Amino acid sequence: MTFTRGRALPSADRLRRDLGHLLLHLVLIAGAVSALFPFVWMVLNSLKGYTEAAAGLDILPKRWLFSNYVTAWNQVGLFPRYFANSIFIGVATVLGVLVTSTLAAYAFARMKFPGRDALFLIMVATMIVPFEVTLVPNFILMRDLNWIDTYQALIIPWSGSAFSVFLLRQFFRSIPQDLYDAAVLDGASHLRFLIDIVVPLSKPALITSALFTFLGSWNSLMWPLLVTNSPQMRPIQVGIASFITDAGTQVQLLLAAVTISVVPIVLVYLLLQRWFIEGIATVGLRG
Amino acid sequence: MSGFASLERMAHDRATTRNHISRRGVEWTAFLFILPAFVLIAAFHIFPVLYAIYISLHTGAINRFTYVGLDNYIRALEGADFWNALSVTIWYVALTLPATLVLGLVLAYLLYQPIRGRGIYRTIYFLPYVISTVASSIVWAWVFDPQSGVANLILQRIGLAPLRWLIEPSGIGQVMGAQVGVSLPGWAQGPSVALIAVAIFTIWQSLGYVTVIFLAGLTNIPGELYDAAHIDGANALQLFRHITLPLLTPTTFFVVVISVIASFQAFNQIFAMNTAAAQTLGGPLGSTSTLTVFMFDQLYTYANYGYASAIAVLLSILILVLTLVNFRALGARVQY
Incomplete structure (x- = not known):
């Protein structure tokens, strides 16, 4: 795939290359999501209230408690x-x-x-x-x-x-x-x-x-x-x-x-x- | 190293060395340059190894050591704890090492393709390696939470029974067998579910590092080789097998050597996961007690300095032998 760089391609080849890249991106995005999701989860839960965070069921906080950070820093x-x-x-x-x-x-x-x-x-x-x-x-x-x-x-x-x-x-x-x-x-x-x-x-x-x-x-x-x-x-x-x-x-x-x-x-x-x-x-x- | 090129290089090195010495003589100031680093490394990395061997031949509290010869080693080799820890270690390495290497190589190869956003992907993939084990273990302990964790959610979605993950001391074979009503003999029970959870965490954490190193190795392969092979009609798979893999051997060798060392030395991942899951050191029924964890437990909890040192020395010998085997088995096949 590397060798196709910067060369004019017939349209069928270009289509195949684009499809290949699309597939590649899908795989890479899946990888990126698995690398990142624990952090996203961590930040989202750090903004929840206690009972909500302990249950951990919802993805987004009901109320965004940025004050948790102040409390954590102090306590x-x-x-x-x-x-x-x-x-x-x-x-x-x-x-x-x-x-x-x-x-x-x-x-x-x-x-x-x-x-x-x-x-x-x-x-x-x-x-x-x-x-x-x-x-x-x-x-x-x-x-x-x-x-x-x-x-x-x-x-x-x-x-x-x-x-x-x-x-x-x-x-x-x-x-x-x-x-x-x-x-x-x-x-x-x-x-x-x-x-x-x-x-x-x-x-x-x-x-x-x-x-x-x-x-x-x-x-x-x-x-x-x-x-x-x-x-x-x-x-x-x-x-x-x-x-x-x-x-x-x-x-x-x-x-x-x-x-x-x-x-x-x-x-x-x-x-x-x-x-x-x-x-x-x-x-x-x-x- | 393939013979001829290396011989030539050695001859060249030799010649230049001779030139330099005859021109400049011995440069004694070099010792001053080396002194600070060497003193620190000698004091905190070399001397302690010798001291550890000395302690391993003794028993008792610090400053009141009594010589006991090889007793600590005999105690380790005759006791079940040591062999349990060794088998947990080997399972841990078997679960993490091949998966990390293969996935890392595949990811690196995908990232090597000329697509948009390579830099962003690379940045993201390396991120887990940068984050402290303590921090990420807290998150992963939640992933593996028996009640509300993501891992069980996924299992249920695909129609499997939930697991107790980090607090499950039984072998995976046993747990799976029980679900379909089969009871397996001891040898087929495999590593504990708790150890598998720790291994998944470890793979997630170290994958980015291996990927970046493989990627660096791939970038060093001259692009003309691919062009030439492509003109000869080679397909993508053939390119990978006959150009990428052979030319990547120095990198693969490097990655294997350091990964073997790192996985036998692993401690933080296991310690942090045990702590985050509110387990004692070594996990449920000691089922995640690798040699390093076992050794730390003997040191920290029981203050058995001699015994802990003997275990550490045995582990070092094991790692040393494996590294030598790697050099023998793989080093000879490295193509430059």
Whole structure:
């Protein structure tokens, strides 16, 4: 079907192509509906009254209660605090990962030193280890460092990312050597070259790495569950998870809280997705 | 990697490496560049693995470990809980992995066609992957609600009996059999209905990611190949079989390797669905207790650090072996 693009077709062929596209759209729309309907359902029910939402029979709310959002924001535990915690932790982790990974990836991609391949292999190998294995030791480490219930515990262990180093290295390697040679002639050091040339050229890869890191941080559950005790330190997912188990949960408020928790990540995704798709396309999958 | 091209590339790499070293020598500053990332990864990802192995050989509370040799491993391998968790894990992977890969490839191929609105479809399909598991599990717990859920509504529409979904510990074979009055032997009962519900949720969640990666792989296939084959009279199916599939093998390989790892490590989906359906960790009668859930339960609920670590180490070995098998079995067939 690809090969028909931009070529004049006899009308019978065109009809067949149009029918094919119609069919294609029907299938794709069905897929899009199944991807989206839980969110639509969630938003609609977050606007209903309690009995209506609990019954969940009607599709549209009888009365649109936007006040549910205000109530959820004010009444679901320390919701504003959970929200602010998650934003702070997410941004800090992304900054940490970008700085440490860019430096390391550059060295692995561009510099010559003994043990380079071995070190890189060791780093990449950590991606195979299930996260759960490191859970107990890291928990003990946090205790010994007196980091339980602190922001450090939620940020620092995740500020080094083998995945990002791998991703950025792949991208940096595709930058032509000539650029570097020219920069050296101009008297640039590695760090100058990295900051002035490599980083601006690597926007898609950096954004991909940032988005995955932010996603991982914003959506993480098991680790914050382990290393936080006090409600003040909880990130948003733990806050919501604990709200589910609270007795007498008001469904419509829970759904309003969940909708609020989803908004930042959807915004970030929609804003960055063009770069992000390009990042995935250029990085991961080149033989 | 097909032999010749890779050899050539290696020879080229070697030559350029030699050139660089003779020209610039060893660049010791490289270690400074690597240091921050390496310290963090070593401290929180490498050292903990060694420490986990150490803990797995001990018992007791933190700071008061007693060496017990391989007891924790023996306890795991001799106990029914571990084998139950392993079989739940394998069912979970079998339910999610093939379906996700096939559907992802099909969706990617459809999106690859030159039609309007590809970008919008792609954006929508990826969305479930972006949303937190906690958030989407709450919605899906409602889909599977026995009284008012959409899932039972659909079953009733097509004339089937409703299911109890997330709170149904019995095997799907058993439940279906009971509906027609047949009682099946244990081996034919299959995974629990609760696990199937979690698996449907997982497929919905991860499909967009697999689709986008496959789509990226498809875009890398040169269009001239299709043109040439079309002139030779190949039909759409032949194009797919003889051009798309073989040239997509690097992507397929990548997707299979990471999907196997991710599905054996899955935890959030199960934990969140159990919580959202007001079940204890591991679901009804432990019927959604995969190895990761079982391990977390031992750690979080019972504070059995040694035992939990032994289970984690066993799981890592399993994943490592499977990844190596993937590299052996599939890596050799990848065509560049």
